Amino acid sequence: MNEKVLLHFQDTSADLTDIEQYLGEGGYEATRKALTEYEPDGLVNLVKESNLRGRGGAGFPTGLKWSFVPKDTGKPVYLLCNADESEPGTFKDREIIEHDPHQLLEGIIIAAYAIRCEIAYIYIRGEMALGYKVLVKAIADARNKGFLGKNVFGTQLSIDIHVHRGAGAYICGEETGLIESLEGKRAYPRIKPPFPAVYGVFGCPTIVNNVETLACVKHIIERGSDWFKSIGPEGGPGPKLYCVSGHVRKPGVYEAPMGTPLRDLIDRYAGGMLPGRTLKAVIPGGSSVPILRAEETAINMDFDSVAKAGSMLGSAGIIVMDNTTCMVRALRTITHFYHHESCGQCTPCREGTGWLEKLLIRIDSGVGTDEDLKVLDSVAQGMMGTTICVLADAAAMPVRSFLAKFADEFEAHVRGEDCRADAVHRRVA
Amino acid sequence: MHNGEQPTPHESVAFSEAALAEFNDIVSRYPERRAALLPTLWVAQREFGWISTTVQAYVAELLKLPIAWVEGVVSFYTMFYRRPMGTHHLQVCTNLSCQLRGSDEILDAVERKLGIRCGETTKDNKFSLDRVECLAACGGAPVVQAGDDYIENLDVTKTLELIDRLATGKES
Numbered sequence A: 001m002n003e004k005v006l007l008h009f010q011d012t013s014a015d016l017t018d019i020e021q022y023l024g025e026g027g028y029e030a031t032r033k034a035l036t037e038y039e040p041d042g043l044v045n046l047v048k049e050s051n052l053r054g055r056g057g058a059g060f061p062t063g064l065k066w067s068f069v070p071k072d073t074g075k076p077v078y079l080l081c082n083a084d085e086s087e088p089g090t091f092k093d094r095e096i097i098e099h100d101p102h103q104l105l106e107g108i109i110i111a112a113y114a115i116r117c118e119i120a121y122i123y124i125r126g127e128m129a130l131g132y133k134v135l136v137k138a139i140a141d142a143r144n145k146g147f148l149g150k151n152v153f154g155t156q157l158s159i160d161i162h163v164h165r166g167a168g169a170y171i172c173g174e175e176t177g178l179i180e181s182l183e184g185k186r187a188y189p190r191i192k193p194p195f196p197a198v199y200g201v202f203g204c205p206t207i208v209n210n211v212e213t214l215a216c217v218k219h220i221i222e223r224g225s226d227w228f229k230s231i232g233p234e235g236g237p238g239p240k241l242y243c244v245s246g247h248v249r250k251p252g253v254y255e256a257p258m259g260t261p262l263r264d265l266i267d268r269y270a271g272g273m274l275p276g277r278t279l280k281a282v283i284p285g286g287s288s289v290p291i292l293r294a295e296e297t298a299i300n301m302d303f304d305s306v307a308k309a310g311s312m313l314g315s316a317g318i319i320v321m322d323n324t325t326c327m328v329r330a331l332r333t334i335t336h337f338y339h340h341e342s343c344g345q346c347t348p349c350r351e352g353t354g355w356l357e358k359l360l361i362r363i364d365s366g367v368g369t370d371e372d373l374k375v376l377d378s379v380a381q382g383m384m385g386t387t388i389c390v391l392a393d394a395a396a397m398p399v400r401s402f403l404a405k406f407a408d409e410f411e412a413h414v415r416g417e418d419c420r421a422d423a424v425h426r427r428v429a
Numbered sequence B: 001m002h003n004g005e006q007p008t009p010h011e012s013v014a015f016s017e018a019a020l021a022e023f024n025d026i027v028s029r030y031p032e033r034r035a036a037l038l039p040t041l042w043v044a045q046r047e048f049g050w051i052s053t054t055v056q057a058y059v060a061e062l063l064k065l066p067i068a069w070v071e072g073v074v075s076f077y078t079m080f081y082r083r084p085m086g087t088h089h090l091q092v093c094t095n096l097s098c099q100l101r102g103s104d105e106i107l108d109a110v111e112r113k114l115g116i117r118c119g120e121t122t123k124d125n126k127f128s129l130d131r132v133e134c135l136a137a138c139g140g141a142p143v144v145q146a147g148d149d150y151i152e153n154l155d156v157t158k159t160l161e162l163i164d165r166l167a168t169g170k171e172s
């Protein structure tokens, strides 16, 4: 397995949350270099050349996004670090925040300089009380060292970071929901365009980037864009954090090159299936992406390869299910989540997620009909592409893919046959 | 509060000196006062335990916002409590990665042990119970959040032992 970069904390005896120990490992040299040796546009170009693609889910090229910030509008520019990490099956950003917060702060300071921003906010989900404390301390320590505040690193620049704590709402992870929430409102996503790069928080140009994306920026400055591109597929390279959960022996976050085979992540990194069990299905990128059957899992985990296989890399939340899993129950759980988290602005999403859940409760409870299966698919179909944000699609995609790929299991349930999986079919509420 | 009753709001509330200083510092971080709403509500919840209608009115006054605005925001976010919570607030994750590793059994066992259902508080006000969506801790599934702390890699036995430790004050 390769040298760990993002999870370097696992390979060192130093406590990287302690700024002195972090500095002892060469910490903040990348930031010093970026701020004293580069022009902002030079950094944007460097990140463009690295082919870094956003790790928040959509895989948008980071350097390109930065270049959309209009110049000379006379308005301040804001950088928002998205630390809302709430897509079920995703738990990588928390690892960075709790164990190596300064690599994230470095990424934020460098990105802020590149887009000419003086105030950045880290929006962290409310449940992460520990992460919040770690970040507040790390920022105070960096400020004491002169890495944040006025005249950072002895330059004329002023850059500061504040941590903003969410309060329990998945939709705050969607970038315009996040912006509304930061402004002290209900997190109702905005219609795009205008895109945040032009009209974001407080009506100003705003860049929203994921935690892991910004951590990568620090390493690109330190080691160069050629180094970054040499790891995995050139069109979307770099070190990557994969979250493996579910029915494996060693669930956890693993760092491996972009494009690592999914089977390697399951069998080698995560220790393989639980004793005596066999692989049934994998959700490769957080609960909103289409599911893969066991025989479809011989794929590489990078944006383009997973898309070619009909799913998405998403947030790299790999949820592994074995032969004991009831697909009806699993889908019911996923659908409950999206129903609970729909912000309610758009009718197809607000009503649609509710219908999906109700239908799945019926089918799971053994009172569903053939007709219910048809309605389920048509409701899901009708939700896609019709709403302000893509939460509606995120709810619909798993439904359509589970129905297509495990049709026999759903049909058996509506015929009143026993569940074909050796599943735990207990709690109904 | 017990099951189904409306909680009685605080009679009157005001921030301590320290909390007021913290509030002023919070306001200074944003170009618009309204953006301080969520952080101010966090301070209020820490100070007063939960966000009653009295607390909403107080925060509205501090930030010069309509009370209805504050109420609208409070009701959108699940972590602002609109009922007093027990000494120990247990939240059992029941999303997919935890469910695959047995969280349904854990929730059943906790409900039986405490004699309450999700959304309720025990009569002695020691425990409140909720189910919660994915906590971003699936590597340690099944997970229960007790207060601010994540307790990972649980099973039914370990969860019941955790409750015993909390009840006897051996764990905060």
Ligand SMILES: Cc1cc2nc3c(=O)[nH]c(=O)nc-3n(C[C@H](O)[C@H](O)[C@H](O)COP(=O)(O)O)c2cc1C
Pocket (backbone or CB within 6 Å): A053, A054, A055, A056, A057, A058, A059, A060, A062, A082, A083, A084, A085, A086, A087, A170, A171, A172, A173, A174, A175, A176, A208, A209, A210, A211, A213, A214, A389, A390, A391, A394
């Ligand atoms: C419903 C929904 C939830 C999202 N949740 C998150 C999240 O928790 N964390 C995150 O970084 N991005 C999330 N995103 C993606 C963000 O909108 C945004 O694309 C991302 O933060 C951009 O960062 P990146 O370019 O660095 O990937 C979500 C998107 C949607 C539609």
Ligand code: SF4
Pocket (backbone or CB within 6 Å): A171, A188, A189, A341, A342, A343, A344, A345, A346, A347, A349, A350, A387, A388, A389, A390, A391, A392
């Ligand atoms: S799609 Fe759903 S979550 Fe997104 S804005 Fe519409 S109602 Fe809200």
